[in-house]
Amino acid sequence: xxxxxxxxxxxxxxxxxxxxxxxxxxxxxxxxxxxxxxxxxxxxxxxxxxxxxxxxxxxxxxxxxxx
Numbered sequence: 001x002x003x004x005x006x007x008x009x010x011x012x013x014x015x016x017x018x019x020x021x022x023x024x025x026x027x028x029x030x031x032x033x034x035x036x037x038x039x040x041x042x043x044x045x046x047x048x049x050x051x052x053x054x055x056x057x058x059x060x061x062x063x064x065x066x067x
Contacts, residue, residue, distance in 0.1 A: 004026045007019050047055065058065045
């Protein structure tokens with residue numbers, strides 16, 4: 001178990017400023033992965049032909065859309 005997990009288990013009122021800074025640093029480092037997970041979340045159904053065509057057109061035009 002990492003130091004951050006141990007810090008998260010502690011009483012928050014007993015954490016030092018250094019402990020809180022360490023937690024914030026790790027959370028900021030992991031923010032990209034969290035955001036990427038949100039962007040990939042969605043329906044697990046296969047795309048229809050129309051959705052595939054729309055995705056191809058958007059890619060050609062350099063647009064970012066969510067289907």
